[in-house]
Amino acid sequence: xxxxxxxxxxxxxxxxxxxxxxxxxxxxxxxxxxxxxxxxxxxxxxxxxxxxxxxxxxxxxxxxxxxxxxxxxxxxxxxxxxxxxxxxxxxxxxxxxxxxxxxxxxxxxxxxxxx
Amino acid sequence: xxxxxxxxxxxxxxxxxxxxxxxxxxxxxxxxxxxxxxxxxxxxxxxxxxxxxxxxxxxxxxxxxxxxxxxxxxxxxxxxxxxxxxxxxxxxxxxxxxxxxxxxxxxxxxxx
Numbered sequence: 492x493x494x495x496x497x498x499x500x501x502x503x504x505x506x507x508x509x510x511x512x513x514x515x516x517x518x519x520x521x522x523x524x525x526x527x528x529x530x531x532x533x534x535x536x537x538x539x540x541x542x543x544x545x546x547x548x549x550x551x552x553x554x555x556x557x558x559x560x561x562x563x564x565x566x567x568x569x570x571x572x573x574x575x576x577x578x579x580x581x582x583x584x585x586x587x588x589x590x591x592x593x594x595x596x597x598x599x600x601x602x603x604x605x606x
Numbered sequence: 607x608x609x610x611x612x613x614x615x616x617x618x619x620x621x622x623x624x625x626x627x628x629x630x631x632x633x634x635x636x637x638x639x640x641x642x643x644x645x646x647x648x649x650x651x652x653x654x655x656x657x658x659x660x661x662x663x664x665x666x667x668x669x670x671x672x673x674x675x676x677x678x679x680x681x682x683x684x685x686x687x688x689x690x691x692x693x694x695x696x697x698x699x700x701x702x703x704x705x706x707x708x709x710x711x712x713x714x715x716x717x718x
Binding site: 522524531534535536539579583591592594595596597598599 | 650
């Protein structure tokens with residue numbers, strides 16, 4: 492199954508605007524995370540939301556989770572040129588013994604914020 | 607802030623050769639992972655490692671792949687006989703045992 496499908500695949504906005512990215516998944520999850528990747532670089536953790544949570548905020552980030560629709564959204568408010576990056580959702584189905592978490596990533600949304 | 611480091615940043619090898627990708631996880635982390643990202647595709651889980659043994663591996667992680675923690679700081683991924691389709695960005699990650707993982711900058715492997 493294809494877990495973690497983001498849309499849109501690419502999003503181009505002007506500085507100061509809000510950016511919304513969506514992620515859908517197919518199997519049950521324990522946690523959903525959003526990561527950011529600058530071109531050719533590693534992934535940086537942004538925010539985690541647990542399956543029993545509906546909304547979380549961190550600075551200019553707001554993430555929602557709807558487990559009935561198996562979907563999540565990431566909102567970046569007042570975007571800046573430095574927010575230009577690819578954004579990925581990643582899900583885990585919980586422990587497979589101990590505290591090992593296998594993450595399943597989506598294809599990502601490429602966000603371009605134009606100055 | 608502590609970081610996961612990876613070496614080399616770029617490795618070019620010929621098909622059939624062995625490569626070892628190296629990672630230094632964050633020092634107090636106990637759970638270690640390798641992922642790969644073929645150009646333009648999703649980041650894919652390869653293997654997780656805890657307490658000196660593999661916890662879980664994907665179907666990609668076949669007999670050509672192995673992982674090792676040879677000392678208290680390094681975590682390595684070995685590909686015994688590289689294929690063209692092994693060309694990808696390989697990411698190491700570590701965690702303290704929470705879902706949040708810290709990723710290294712990656713090693714770009716090019717197999718010619």
